[in-house]
Amino acid sequence: MKNFKKYIGLSLSVALLWSCTYDAPEQVEPNSGTADFSKVVAVGNSLTAGFMNGALYDAGQSTSYAAILSTQMQLVGGGTFNTPMTGSTVGCYNPSEGCTAGRLVLKGLEDPTPSPTVPGDPNALAPYGGDKGALNNFGVPGITLATALTPLAGAPADPANPAFNPYYARIASNPGTSTIIGDATTAFADGATFLLFWLGSNDVLGYAIGGAANEAILTSEGDFETRFNGALGSLLQANTSAKGAVANIPNVLSVPFFKLVPWNAIPLDAATAAFANSSYQDYNDGLAAALALGEIDQAEHDRRLVEFVEGQNGFIVEDDELTTADISAAYGFPPGSVVLPNYRHAESTDLVPLTAGSVLGTLQDPNDPTSVYGVGVAMGDQYLLTPAELSVIQSRTAVFNQTIANTVTANSDRLVLIDIHSILEDLAENGTVINGSTLNASVTPPFGGFSLDGVHPNSRGNAFIANKFIEAINAKFNALIPFANPNDYAGNALPIP
Template identity: 30%
Template sequence: MKKILLFAILAVGLFLYSCDVSDPNRPKLGVEFNQLVLSKYVALGNSLTSGFQSGGLAEDFQLHSFPYYIAQQINYPDFQQPLIASPGLGSTPGKTPLMFDPATGLIFSEDLPVSDPRLLLKNALLPRPYDNLGIPGADLNTMLRGTSANDTGNPFYDVVLRNPNFGNTTQVQQAILLNPTLITLWIGNNDVLGAALSGGDLNQITPVDKFQEDLGAILTELTSKTKAFIVMANIPYVTDIPFVNALDVIYHTSPALGIQVPVPVVFGADFQPVDFDPNQQGLFIPLLTEEQAPVHVLLPALSAYKESGLGVPDSAALVGMGLPPATASALVQGMIAAGLTPSGIPIPANLTLTNDELTAIREAVDNFNSVIATLTGGKIPVFDANAMLGVLNTSGLDGYTGKFVLMDPANTAFSLDGVHPNNGGYAIIANAFINIINAALDLNVPTLDTDQFKGQYLSAGKIEGLTWQAVNQVKHLFVKEKTAR
């Protein structure tokens, strides 16, 4: 009888949670009752939910995922994730996540020691779906419809969903099977991220009407088939990540060449633009680019710049900039002496973003976030991840910065791939979700001390650079061939 009464109370209470959380007239529930909402937590999303770091997924990363942090803070002891044994699974099939080689100072990845990624799944026999159902590479379409690697082209679907064990069900359907009382849902980033990582392929962006249709269907499924309290996050500007903006530091004017608007220029080992004539007006040598006036040079260009001199002008290019042949020859010799390779080969268009491309990508994010705001309608709390990343990049958060690890290894919130957070970055995200949960449910779930995760990469030694293969690894999973939706 007591069990029946408890379930009846719980059912009524969860119905009340579906009311608009901003409605001052909604019933005020006690803290003890609200704690019941924390009794079964399920996380839905993409790589950001899975705990993906440094171009891959591994147990060490997953134990620092934001859902795992949240589960710890709400004292949910049996939060199950698809734990991946060392060395982990990289986003490029057959590769490990990125790692650091102290001998060379380079970020790199290795070949995977197994042919089937599922062989690294430590708790593959769990007789129920995982509580963290975040799948690296998931977008709205595949969250709603994807069940396996065969129908998505993404091996992580087999690792996380383990179909046909659960009836060839989707991420959303497996969440419903768990009968959750609390859901975090963060999805949509991969509906635009590929456009940024590919250097402006706008075909990577999901049409906004399709975005609205699919997100609406996901929310309808979750709200009609569970009584869970749902918390969402919106989409950050995917151009505000180190993979895109790390090399903004190499932009400079060149008064001696009459260039008054900052452009990417030849730079040294410290990423500082090199003035080849400091006693005069300032002679900064522009890098060669296929696209005129790019506003961002993407991170892979750094590897090619160091390895082969991509973008570094040769004598002919310098003469074309208006320099006398003798001066051009002297500059080339100076660059060679500094360890550069004046290749004369321009940086290709897929490694830069123009202002038009940047604007289109940011507009897509704005449109997607408007859809999220409309569909949640105040009934589902939304954490403003877009604003949070903006603050991280301008003034910092909790002492963390949005800089790439090469520029700020002590304080960066990003992992080695320049796209995904590191341990501290995920702690910041977890705290943001916890604050939303506390405000909506009048709870006092403690937040994490993010200081304990600082300096994740300091013990490894000085990071000097990253290989071409490593820096491009993350693109494999997130830059896709567009298929019929």
């Protein structure tokens, strides 16, 4: 083989010597094309902020997709990109609980599940001490379009104010009066030349992550269109010469948050399965009564029957889509006296949020060994996405993305669409190879592109996304922004001992 290569090389050398001319490949210098990146303003949620591993902290912020993208833009005349750094190395995993825990890590080889570090860093939520008027990154974790437009997001914390967001409160120009879009618009009007806009994901993903248990947080189609156009429109009107890139909403099936905990996560031996079944005998008898009374049909009876077996089992969950069966008549009681709980086993068509992993198998009562969540005690509806709920989520996502596409098309002279929905779907289905190194849509080291919270990319994943922005921006504006090398950015660390 070596000799073959040598002869090929020799033949090529002779051919070049006998050729009349040889033109070396033209070296093309990076350039900004018809765009100007001297002042970039980024507006978005946690994906823009650099939130990863369940927390906001320096390592994530400095390698957000927006930070990486701005670094590449600096090679074609881009300016400084100021991010409101927390100054924290671990961040705050649980703001509502006093930041007692920090970012997620992998526990160890014997238990490779994400776990929050202890202690957390309350200073990660302290007011930003830098110049708020010089900020370029207005990415705020947890923000929906509605909360991006209301001053309540930065108002003092109050149980009566569900819109309060501690991540915005720390950077708000005037807490309680200013808004995220208002602050970003001010920055954009002050000489900005390019906009990165990625808002709207939480208008559907927040509902999905919560197991579709709170319908109030799923934005309606009409409200989304009004709010999206209002938010983006205010920025575009503030600076009519600036251009930008707008990203759409990912598919929930593209993120590992719904793939890390299996539906059949309950392993039982024969004796334990038999014991568990005995505790549901009354419930199963009630199902038979409901069938006899015509409260449910045979198919629902069979679906709801609790039957643990030796091996892996679907955990028990309370599903509010099941029929509310009144079986009072079977016992001679007045109507409404005996109502059957809506229990069933989780099924292969269900999606299980990562949050279920911290509850499944634990005890409701530390003194009662039979009170195991998922076996003796049913899991709440928030720990499961049913096919019907998933259908609603995907349908709403499609409508929202059409709104985003329509708005970009209406401003096609200034904006380019970044189809993150398709990009992450392809990554989830096929993975990719970058400079010889694999990247996939998982949290597994070393090739996973998502951080340990299962929703947000890690640094390497953010570099991959930044390159997708660059690809679209270059094509739209005839620019030649150099691509980042995702392999230069950290993935997830191996489990700690």
